[in-house]
Amino acid sequence: MxxxxxxxxxxxxxxxxxxxxxxxxxxxxxxxxxxxxxxxxxxxxxxxxxxxxxxxxxxxxxxxxxxxxxxxxxxxxxxxxxxxxxxxxAFPPWFRRYVDFERDATTIRTFESQVVPGLLQTPEYARALFRTGRPDSLDDLVTARMARQSLWARDSPPRAWFVLDEQALHRNIGGAEVMGCQLERLLKAGQEPRTVIQVVPRTVGAHPGLEGPFTILSFGQGPDVLYVDSFSEGRTVLDAAEVDAAAHAYDLLRSYALSPEASAEVIGTCLEELGP
Known part of the structure; x- marks a missing residue:
């Protein structure tokens, strides 16, 4: 027990x-x-x-x-x-090992298809997102997610690359005010010298990320680590072949995505469409 x-x-x-x-x-x-x-x-x-x-x-x-x-x-x-x-x-037992890896990573590569990546979420966006599942520990879930973002305050934060489907920008989580603040957070994050944000436009049909979101962590020493998200629980993967396949898929995803500058324009347009 x-x-x-x-x-x-x-x-x-x-x-x-x-x-x-x-x-x-x-x-x-x-x-x-x-x-x-x-x-x-x-x-x-x-x-x-x-x-x-x-x-x-x-x-x-x-x-x-x-x-x-x-x-x-x-x-x-x-x-x-x-x-x-x-x-x-506050983290599910199956997620704790990944959080330990994430804390030590020097490079983070994330793809997200449905929502804004957790490391870039505002507290209000995260709360609205978690609330849909009616959890018993909503406050703890938000606290844990925001605590993961403390890695940005390190003296040498990780280099991070975020690729997300454009539909994640149009999904109005929490209402116009919450979503507006979230899009502003994305624009600000994209201006950081160690962070790149790219958007896969809606005009793209099939692409390698359709099977679901995933993250690849790299370190100063040692092999990369893959995290694959799913409905019930995610998987932290150390198998070299699977990690290599994910890295190849990520490289292809970046080729489908807009440039960081064009991606910022798409995010800005989504922000304008929310209105005053």
Whole structure:
């Protein structure tokens, strides 16, 4: 039985890193005689969220961990060190291995056919997208997705290449305001020197990406890693032949796509069509 079994008490600090994080927050808060309201003010959140984090029922954002290290005199940076382990709880078990690879990647090549790639999503877009599946842990899913984007804040962020079908730009996720902010985010990301965004126009018929979205990760040393998305769960692939086939398909996809400059024009046109 998994230590993260649905029948286990989430407040038990031995159940998971998330529960351990919450128990440590409660221990330090009580040690200094601080109320949950006071900690909430320091961490820019409410009493309810502090209570849920302490009970192991919510995944904290990085800013919460930083606030704990700041206000608890005996923390010594412990909560920021524990935070990545607690965050893993928000990812499905089958996705955690990929997240570890993604964090260490020096180059990321992604193809997406239906929606904006997760590493480029705004919080509002991600929330609207996740909400369609009516999950029990919507806030945790959004927190986890946004946390993955911390790799852009590294001193040396990965080189990234995103190819997406034009239809992903026209699918109005979350309404005009949410979609408008998302398209603006794409335009801004495309201006970053280490990021390339290309759009496969709707006029293209068959192309190698029709079988579904995928990502190829490369590293300073070692073989590439492939991630293939699907309906129920994705696959992290290390088999060299399958990774090579995906790399070949990606090269072909880039040949079908518009140039980065022309792609930005398509994104801008989609933004204008949303209206004021």
């Amino acid at each position: 998994s230590v993260e079994s649905e029948h286990a008490d989430p407040a038990d600090p031995t159940v998971s890193p998330l529960a351990h994080f919450g128990a440590e927050v409660r221990l330090e808060r009580e040690r200094v005689g601080m109320s949950r309201e006071d900690l909430g003010r320091e961490a820019h959140c409410g009493y309810s969220l502090v209570a849920k984090i302490e009970a192991g029922k919510r995944v904290p954002v990085l800013e919460f961990a930083e606030a704990c290290d700041r206000v608890f005199p005996h923390a010594n940076g412990r909560f920021v060190r524990l935070w990545p382990l607690a965050l893993r709880h």
